[in-house]
Amino acid sequence: MRGGVYCWSQVEWCRSGDGFSMWVRLRAVINNHIRILVPRSVVSLFLTGSFCAPLREMATLETLHFDNSVLRTLPVDKEDNNYVRTVQGACYSRVQPTPVLNPRVVGYSQEALQLLDLPVSEVQREHFAEYFAGNKILPGSEPAAHCYCGHQFGNFAGQLGDGCALYLGEVVNKAGERWELQLKGAGKTPYSRQADGRKVLRSSIREFLCSEAMHHLGIPTTRAGTCVTSDTPVARDIFYNGNVIYEKATVISRIAPTFLRFGSFEIFKTRDPQTGRSGPSVGRMDIFNQLLDFTISSFFPEIQGEDRLARCAAFFKEVCLRTGRLVAMWQCVGFCHGVLNTDNMSIIGVTIDYGPFGFMDQYDPNHICNGSDDGGRYSYNNQPAICRWNLRKLAEAISSSLPSEAVVAGLKAYEEEFQKVYLDKMRSKLGLVAKQVDDDIDLVKSFLDTMHKTGCDFTNGFLCLSQLQISESLKTNGCMESVLESLLEQCASPQEMAKGLKSTMPESQLETLTQLMHQSPEILLQLGITPDLITAERAKRDASLKLKNMTTGEKQLSDGQLWRSWLEAYQARLLLEVEGVPSHDDLAKINSERERKMRASNPRFVLRNHIAQRAIELAEKGDFSEVTRVQNMLQKPYSLPDTDASLAEDDLSLIRRYYEKPPQWAVGMCVT
Secondary structure, three states: OOOOOOEEEEEEEEEOOOEEEEEEEEEEOOOEEEEEEEOOOHHHHHHHOOOOOOOOOOOOOOOOOOOOOHHHHOOHHHHOOOOOOOOOOOEEEOOOOOOOOOOOEEEEOOOHOOOOOOOOOHHHOHHHHHHHHHOOOOOOOOOOEEEOOOEEEEEEEEEEOOOOOEEEEEEEOOOEEEEEEEEEEOOOOOOOOOOOOOOHHHHHHHHOOOHHHHHOOOOOOEEEEEEEEEEEEEEOOOOOOOOEEEEEEEOOOOOOOOOOOOHHHHHHOOOOOOOOOOOOOOHHHHHHHHHHHHHHHHOOOOOOOHHHHHHHHHHHHHHHHHHHHHHHHHHOOOOOOOOOHHHHHHOOOEEEEOOOOOOOOOOOOOOOOEEEOOOOOOOOOOOOHHHHHHHHHHHOOOHHHHHHHHHHHHHHHHHHHHHHHHHHHHHHHHOOOOOOOOOHHHHHHHHHHHHHHOOOOHHHHHHHHHOOOOHHHHHHHHHHHHHHHHHHHHHHHHHHHHOOOOOOOOOOHHHHHHHHHOOHHHHHHOOOOOOOHHHHHHHHHHHHHEEEEEEHHHHHHHHHHHHHHHHHHHHHHHHHHOOOOHHHHHHHHHHHHHHHHHHHOOOOOOHHHHHHHHHHHHHOOOOHHHHHHHHHHOOOOOHHHHHHOOOOHHHHHHHHHEEEEEEOHHOOOOOO
């Protein structure tokens, strides 16, 4: 194509191992029109406008390469004044961040900032905190708030939108990857409703740490670049009891390919029969088509073709597949999101909007991490079903372009993908690597059931199993004794288990709801409460009463019997792994692969509530060192530092504190 004339005709984004990479569709004009795909390694040649230009170096705060395609492509609110209102006929509203007093950096993620081409040296600059608090505007950025709707706790809430988050723009890095940059907590927007658009130090530290924790666990997530606090006071009634306290306004920067969500497509929703609410842009099919086309072409470029219905069907199926994989990963590390409303579900299948999340300590399938979730709608066990429900609401939102048979196919794909990924990961966690047996799912279920009955720590319970090596000695019970002992150490005492089983409902409320369950179950459903929840709450109450009369010795004896029974089944399954193995070398290979997969599948360190709380309490006193220490540990969740012979005993003792099951005071800790 020497001598041809090149023109930039289309930009596409393709999924890569570490993000979304850009391909540029160019038209080469020679004797006729030819379209070619140029890989990301040469994208920067075209970004600079010169085919022979060198690759860009790392950026500075003043030279971030913003290319804000969202605001160029989707309609923007014509009203520039920042006041709370219904925003019709627009996907974004331009709004400037509200400055804070004396901003200072609490923590930053070097890896996340490098996605923007920002080196550590920029963090150390005098005005860095000013830019990432919103006091100064990054050159090339165009602050705006996104308009979306959502179903909250099962009911359509109408317009919601970015009430405290601001889109700054899209940074194209030197690798050709496009990353949307946001500030969360930067002040009021047209979507703030009665809120102040601020976030405080405790919630910001939790989101900052968990975003990076999930990334290093290998779970798709938005990233957190910085956490910047200030001296601006923010009033909060943290216990909802009328006792207002003042906290420090804090801003985090969030990074993702996009922050579009299921609720982005609900702004076109017609009047909801239950709540009477509708989307602010109901009937605007022109905007709906713009949003759908932009989403597919930008984030699902593999979906091609002129048939609109076929493209939308392929889009919905891919969203279903990504969501199925995501929630399976959550379940396998004991992660509870806490607020799985449709406005908190990412359209590209990443974890988004960290609020009252939690990693389980004691395994409880009905674990509720959000203290405000009285009905248990978003409990651990309900997450797969709720995500499916949310996908159905997405299907309703795009139904004008989505055939009904495509909805059925997409939801079926979701179920199948969830089950496949979940079982594959659970097999790896149990060290079942040589063979796949149909009954493996039953072994997983019985393991979880035994954990539940004994109050075993979810994270550490899996780690206990990695002590085993498959050998002739496995045929005797002797080699299981050390594993049994380790498992029993991870089980809760009667007092701990009773505390962890504490019902979320007062006794009088539970009795009233039980009567409704038998007499008028339809009223329960209208309240968003299922009969299964009532049954689970009653079981919690009964188990708690039983535990009050149980001694530690009696529980240990009962726990030992339960675990021996499961370990016998596990032993038999492990022997199937090596059945017919011809040589000692082959056995060694299986053991090596088993150990590798178990180490890579069972994290040693997760962001437990009490660990985050300790970092928060120190930060509130001006000491940010624990935030950094926890962040560094979260970057290596699968490592085993307490086996490092070079560490002193005092250091080892300190490290082990982060891996052990929570102390008595932290059992049952909940966030609202």
